[in-house]
Amino acid sequence: MPFERPADNVSLAPFTTLGVGGPARWFARAASVEDLVAASRWRDAPLFVLGGGSNLVVSDEGFDGVVVLIAIQGIVTTAAGPDTRVSAGAGESWDGFVSFAVKHGFAGIECLSGIPGTVGGTPIQNVGAYGQEVASIIEWVDAVDRETGAAVRLSGADCAFGYRTSRFKRDDAGRFMICNVTFRLQPGAAATMTYPDLAAYFSGQESVSPDVRAVREAVLAIRRRKGMVVDAGDPDTRSVGSFFMNPVVDRSVFEQIAAAPGYPMQNDTVKIPAAWLIEHSGFGRGYVDGAVGLSTKHPLAIVNRGGATARDVVRLACSIKRTVLDRFGIGLRPEPVFVGFIDDADIEFLRG
Numbered sequence: 001m002p003f004e005r006p007a008d009n010v011s012l013a014p015f016t017t018l019g020v021g022g023p024a025r026w027f028a029r030a031a032s033v034e035d036l037v038a039a040s041r042w043r044d045a046p047l048f049v050l051g052g053g054s055n056l057v058v059s060d061e062g063f064d065g066v067v068v069l070i071a072i073q074g075i076v077t078t079a080a081g082p083d084t085r086v087s088a089g090a091g092e093s094w095d096g097f098v099s100f101a102v103k104h105g106f107a108g109i110e111c112l113s114g115i116p117g118t119v120g121g122t123p124i125q126n127v128g129a130y131g132q133e134v135a136s137i138i139e140w141v142d143a144v145d146r147e148t149g150a151a152v153r154l155s156g157a158d159c160a161f162g163y164r165t166s167r168f169k170r171d172d173a174g175r176f177m178i179c180n181v182t183f184r185l186q187p188g189a190a191a192t193m194t195y196p197d198l199a200a201y202f203s204g205q206e207s208v209s210p211d212v213r214a215v216r217e218a219v220l221a222i223r224r225r226k227g228m229v230v231d232a233g234d235p236d237t238r239s240v241g242s243f244f245m246n247p248v249v250d251r252s253v254f255e256q257i258a259a260a261p262g263y264p265m266q267n268d269t270v271k272i273p274a275a276w277l278i279e280h281s282g283f284g285r286g287y288v289d290g291a292v293g294l295s296t297k298h299p300l301a302i303v304n305r306g307g308a309t310a311r312d313v314v315r316l317a318c319s320i321k322r323t324v325l326d327r328f329g330i331g332l333r334p335e336p337v338f339v340g341f342i343d344d345a346d347i348e349f350l351r352g
Contacts, residue, residue, distance in 0.1 A: 003038040004028070006066060012058045015050060015069065017116055017230055018240050020310045021058025022340065024048075024067035031071045031091075033151070033179050037144055039068040040177065047146070048339055049177050051090065052117035054230070055125060055240055059340035060310045070120050072179055075100055080184060085139060087182040090120025094127075102216045106185035108137045110212040111192050114223040116230045116241065120178040124168040125335070126161045130219055131194035134183070135161035142180040152176070164245050164335060191215040197222050227297035239301040243317060244274040244332040257328055274332055275300045281323045289316045314346045321350060 010027035013019050026043060030036040040047050046065030050056075072089035075097065079085075084106055088097050098113050111130035112122075121127070122134045123141050138156045145152045154176070160167040168176055191212045193199060201218045202210055210218070223229045227236030254262050254270040260277075262270040278299045279285070286296040291308035293316070295301035302316055321332050334350045341347045 003035050006039065006042060010067075012050075012053075012062060012067065016053035016056050016058060016240075017238065018053075018057060018313065019238055019304045020060070020308055020313060021056075022060050022062025022310075024063045024065070026066045027069070028066065029069045029071050031073070033072065033144065036068060036070070036072070036177055036179065037149070039066060040144070040146060042066060047174070049120075051121040052094070054116035055121065055336045057240065057310055057313055057336050057338050059338070059342075059344075061340055061342075063340045068177075070118060070178075072120075077104070080139075082186070083184050084187050085182055086185055087180055088119040089180055090118060090178045092119045094119055094122060098216065101183075101185055102212045105187055105212065107187075107189035107191055107212050108132070108183065108185040109134070110215045111195065111198070111219055113216040113219040114229040119181050123159055123161075123166055123178060123181060124337075126164055126166050128164065130198055130222075131192050133161075135159070135166075137183045137185060139182045139184045141176075141178055142182070143176040143178045146175055146177060151179075163248065169337075225297060227295040227301055227303075235305065236295040236297050236301065236303055238304045239295065240336040242274075242298075242300040242335055243302045244278070244300060244320070245335050246271050246274045247277070247330050247332060248272075249330060253330070272330070277324050277328055277330060277332070278320055281320070281327050283320055283323070289319075292316050314341075314344075314350070317350055318346050 006026035006028035009023045011023050012021040028039040030039050043066055048063055048067050050067050050069045071091040073091055074089045076087045077084055094115055094117050097119050098109050102110055111132040115127060123138060126133055126135045141154045141159060143152055191210055198218055228241055230237045248265055248269050248271045251268050251270055260272055262272050265271050283294055283299055285294060285299050287294040290312060291305050292312045293303055293305050295303050302313055325331050338347050
């Protein structure tokens, strides 16, 4: 089908899990690489590529440019020695893709079950949870380089992954339009069981080595208890998921915080749960601040309680960050992408 002219002034709030944000000046849907290139060239205007909208805060003013919704579909498997390469279109549902992998007995992403969004968004954030992250299993990313207009293939190493980040989120933010992601998975391999929550879930059960299906179901159950599985009937899931990343600090900093839980990392650093810091700064589960608040199930999720604005969300996030910084001397970093905020002091504070 030929590329359709983008629509004018389309509200972006319905395309996000948080449910806030103003309109896109122009809005297009790209079901192919050709559509994506055509949309990017349609106007000499700012461009934003939208996936599942699960890790996104759109300003109340919206986006004064072209927003392209990625809808590239398809899943293809090929043998790669003892492993299997599984390629997926950037518009595929991420949890649908995980379900596909688990159904076929492929190990490597079962712990990433229940995470909203699309396949194309996972390399940007280096999505991870419960002992797994996509950086360890991405073979390559197919994308269009907006600087040259050329199709490129970036290896996992080329993506410069870090903790919940990548080159797509840092130095090259906005440069590459991701079309397809190829993962290397392991048929018949043992499921990952390194995370304490999973170990606790299976504690006392007869199965000492749960398979990928059992681990997927366990992860979904754990995430539902925390309000981290999108459910239209559960207002606690009207969020971006975890709003703040778990900070990684020097051991000397960690040792100054009495009773804080910590997980040893490389180079004598320690990861501290952001949820613990937030709760011990006075922001408990179910905290209410007008039309926004914190999930009743997990303090990391800032929720839209109904009728919230993007400014409401940003205000609460700033209040949390400022209070944690004053109490513990640790600056929390936000996970979501902020779109349409121009020279905004609050956003600069959150990112700083």
